[in-house]
Amino acid sequence: MTKATTKHKSEKRQPFRSGYIAIVGRPNVGKSTLLNQLLGEKVAIVSPKPQTTRNRITGIKTTADSQIVFLDTPGIHQARSLMSRRMVDIALQTLYEVNGVLWLLDAHGRIGPEDERIAETLRGAENPVFILLNKIDLVSKGKLLPLIQRCSELLPGREIVPISALKGENLPLVLELIEKGLPEGQKFFPEGEFTDQSERFIAAEFIREKVFLLTREEIPYGAGVSIDEFTEKDEKNLIVIKATIHTERESHKPILIGKRGAMLKEIGQRAREELEALLGCRVYLELFIRVDQGWTQNPYALTEMGL
Numbered sequence: 689m690t691k692a693t694t695k696h697k698s699e700k701r702q703p704f705r706s707g708y709i710a711i712v713g714r715p716n717v718g719k720s721t722l723l724n725q726l727l728g729e730k731v732a733i734v735s736p737k738p739q740t741t742r743n744r745i746t747g748i749k750t751t752a753d754s755q756i757v758f759l760d761t762p763g764i765h766q767a768r769s770l771m772s773r774r775m776v777d778i779a780l781q782t783l784y785e786v787n788g789v790l791w792l793l794d795a796h797g798r799i800g801p802e803d804e805r806i807a808e809t810l811r812g813a814e815n816p817v818f819i820l821l822n823k824i825d826l827v828s829k830g831k832l833l834p835l836i837q838r839c840s841e842l843l844p845g846r847e848i849v850p851i852s853a854l855k856g857e858n859l860p861l862v863l864e865l866i867e868k869g870l871p872e873g874q875k876f877f878p879e880g881e882f883t884d885q886s887e888r889f890i891a892a893e894f895i896r897e898k899v900f901l902l903t904r905e906e907i908p909y910g911a912g913v914s915i916d917e918f919t920e921k922d923e924k925n926l927i928v929i930k931a932t933i934h935t936e937r938e939s940h941k942p943i944l945i946g947k948r949g950a951m952l953k954e955i956g957q958r959a960r961e962e963l964e965a966l967l968g969c970r971v972y973l974e975l976f977i978r979v980d981q982g983w984t985q986n987p988y989a990l991t992e993m994g995l
């Protein structure tokens with residue numbers, strides 16, 4: 689007999705629900721911030737620059753009543769490079785594999801033609817689509833109503849929730865709405881697991897995030913990170929990570945290294961601190977830089993990076 693039936697004999701316990709939910713939207717609208725806030729864990733990297741997320745990032749939220757598997761995706765935009773095209777394809781493909789969609793729009797930015805194109809894609813969706821108007825902490829209440837109106841015109845008949853992913857505003861309501869719309873089903877992942885990304889992948893992403901945060905112009909967009917070594921030394925409570933930052937151009941290399949290696953040191957130090965917190969042990973991180981001319985246009989190099 690379960691706890692619920694002994695406690696409330698007349699109350700019937702809700703069936704367990706589970707499913708996959710895509711998080712989509714234009715670049716920089718706050719998709720990865722939302723994923724991290726919903727989970728209370730950092731699984732996706734975040735930066736003020738658009739096109740930060742390049743792969744599909746899984747985040748798992750398990751409660752007593754449900755398991756939601758969130759799929760954070762790269763921003764949908766007019767792709768020019770091969771890498772951008774692959775990123776957008778990842779996002780669009782995800783729409784076919786889920787039980788529901790969170791479509792994020794930026795209340796502080798412009799709602800424009802790219803949002804209209806996304807709306808068109810979502811118009812025929814049979815599963816629940818929730819429109820989340822994000823970054824409401826940056827707009828006055830008076831400006832919100834016309835924006836909500838605009839959203840309802842873009843995609844009629846769908847629930848619209850104004851949120852602040854950064855401040856956590858209205859996120860419990862979002863979770864409640866998602867849960868209600870999920871099909872009955874079992875857990876896909878064991879309790880306690882909050883992502884299926886490997887530690888190697890997360891390590892590469894944390895390093896890439898620091899490149900995004902610390903460098904400017906086209907440098908972050910031409911950078912990719914691969915892990916060359918990831919060795920756990922249990923007896924020393926230490927993980928040794930050796931990673932390579934691939935850069936597209938010879939001219940980017942001295943910038944990534946910095947004056948007397950200052951930039952590379954800063955990238956490494958910040959990534960190491962975060963990795964130590966995530967992995968719960970000391971991390972020895974060694975970074976290398978390699979020029980891979982035009983790797984973002986090379987199909988094989990992109991596949992190597994999981995794109």
Ligand SMILES: Nc1nc2c(ncn2[C@@H]2O[C@H](COP(=O)(O)OP(=O)(O)OP(=O)(O)O)[C@@H](O)[C@H]2O)c(=O)[nH]1
Binds near residue numbers: 738
């Ligand atoms: N003020 C405010 N800033 C936010 C909010 N949500 C996200 N941001 C900021 O917006 C920027 C972009 O956030 P991300 O989560 O990386 O956006 P994204 O949609 O995942 O971006 P891509 O991966 O590039 O598509 C970051 O600087 C965030 O701190 C919010 O609710 N309020």
Ligand SMILES: [Mg+2]
Binds near residue numbers: 720733761
């Ligand atoms: Mg992102």
